Amino acid sequence: MKEIILTGDRPTGNLHLGHYVGSVQNRVALQNTDFDKFYIMIADTQALTDNFNNVDKVKNNIIQVAMDYISAGIDINKVNIFIQSQVPELFEMTSYFLNLVTVSRLQRNPTIKEELKQRDFVKSIPVGFLTYPVSQAADILAFKTTLVPVGEDQLPMVEQTREVLQSFNNTYKPQNPIFNTPKAFLNENKICQRLPGLDGKIKMSKSAGNAIYLCDDEKTIKEKVMSAYTDPDHIRVSDPGKIEGNIVFAYLDAFAKEEHFKKYLPDYRNLDELKAHYRKGGLGDVKVKLFLNNILQELLAPIREKKLELEKNVNDIYNLLFENSLKASLVAKATLEEMKEAMGLNYLKLLK
Numbered sequence: 001m002k003e004i005i006l007t008g009d010r011p012t013g014n015l016h017l018g019h020y021v022g023s024v025q026n027r028v029a030l031q032n033t034d035f036d037k038f039y040i041m042i043a044d045t046q047a048l049t050d051n052f053n054n055v056d057k058v059k060n061n062i063i064q065v066a067m068d069y070i071s072a073g074i075d076i077n078k079v080n081i082f083i084q085s086q087v088p089e090l091f092e093m094t095s096y097f098l099n100l101v102t103v104s105r106l107q108r109n110p111t112i113k114e115e116l117k118q119r120d121f122v123k124s125i126p127v128g129f130l131t132y133p134v135s136q137a138a139d140i141l142a143f144k145t146t147l148v149p150v151g152e153d154q155l156p157m158v159e160q161t162r163e164v165l166q167s168f169n170n171t172y173k174p175q176n177p178i179f180n181t182p183k184a185f186l187n188e189n190k191i192c193q194r195l196p197g198l199d200g201k202i203k204m205s206k207s208a209g210n211a212i213y214l215c216d217d218e219k220t221i222k223e224k225v226m227s228a229y230t231d232p233d234h235i236r237v238s239d240p241g242k243i244e245g246n247i248v249f250a251y252l253d254a255f256a257k258e259e260h261f262k263k264y265l266p267d268y269r270n271l272d273e274l275k276a277h278y279r280k281g282g283l284g285d286v287k288v289k290l291f292l293n294n295i296l297q298e299l300l301a302p303i304r305e306k307k308l309e310l311e312k313n314v315n316d317i318y319n320l321l322f323e324n325s326l327k328a329s330l331v332a333k334a335t336l337e338e339m340k341e342a343m344g345l346n347y348l349k350l351l352k
């Protein structure tokens with residue numbers, strides 16, 4: 001069976017390097033495979049669950065995220081990029097699925113736990129926020145998704161989706177299977193599954209202000225790279241340095257290729273050699289940071305330039321998003337009909 005691919009991002013800011021390695025790179029690779037359908041959802045309604053008092057931020061970032069996708073290589077002829085709120089069937093599905101999940105199950109979700117802490121929601125949890133994994137299950141199941149390219153923080157959400165699916169099947173026993181069982185699709189490179197933020201504390205995230213954005217300008221990228229957390233005990237160049245927890249090396253693990261060494265740092269053949277020198281002592285942070293800066297500038301310059309070009313025609317992109325949302329809505333509607341049939345909610349059949 002060919003894959004039905006669905007993934008998405010919350011329009012809470014521009015896309016950053018974490019999105020790029022965690023999910024966007026895989027999406028670009030997957031769009032060149034022989035898939036059945038490919039959707040990317042801009043999750044505005046989900047973003048409102050922790051930004052309900054900042055609607056403008058969510059609204060204005062829809063176009064930013066859409067432009068980021070296209071500038072980073074998503075092909076709009078192959079992939080349907082749509083807006084979650086424009087597919088109302090998803091919310092009707094969510095209502096039915098909410099009955100199949102307990103509050104304690106949601107409170108045990110490790111990503112939710114971490115996000116509650118970050119957002120200071122621990123004492124007073126908005127119901128919408130706590131239940132967003134159920135709404136996300138609806139997003140995934142509505143399109144009969146088989147594959148979800150995501151970062152590691154989304155694994156509990158995909159797991160939750162499979163539980164909702166099982167519970168639906170056990171409860172309503174549809175005659176024919178309605179949904180496919182979705183699998184998460186992670187980057188093979190471990191560090192890319194959860195790219196840490198510049199501060200070295202938590203994952204790179206729009207909400208944490210610790211990100212390098214795909215559209216950052218040259219100067220900002222350099223400033224951010226130079227500010228990245230390294231080894232606080234590596235004070236003099238001659239000191240031995242630690243690689244573990246060192247964000248500059250984490251980013252090199254994610255982005256450095258042998259060709260970069262040939263081009264920008266020919267004294268070393270590869271990252272292992274550079275790490276060995278750093279561990280031994282005699283290699284300063286500035287040299288390593290300037291190397292990383294070269295790599296990131298080379299990666300991000302074409303993405304930034306493409307975005308500047310796209311900004312001239314935002315109406316075309318909005319129109320595309322609205323048209324795509326209508327198409328997505330038809331697909332979700334068909335699935336919803338199947339669900340309601342299985343649940344016995346086909347009231348029209350009461351008419352004699």
Ligand code: ATP
Pocket residue numbers: 008009010011012018019021022023149150151152153154192193194195196203204205206207208
């Ligand atoms: P927010 O702070 O608003 O939650 P975010 O930066 O976490 O934003 P999301 O829109 O929640 O971004 O995530 C979209 C996708 O990007 C998900 O698949 C998520 O796993 C992935 N992703 C986000 N941050 C990272 C990261 N640091 N490393 C790898 N993947 C990431």
Ligand code: MG
Pocket residue numbers: 205
């Ligand atoms: Mg997030």
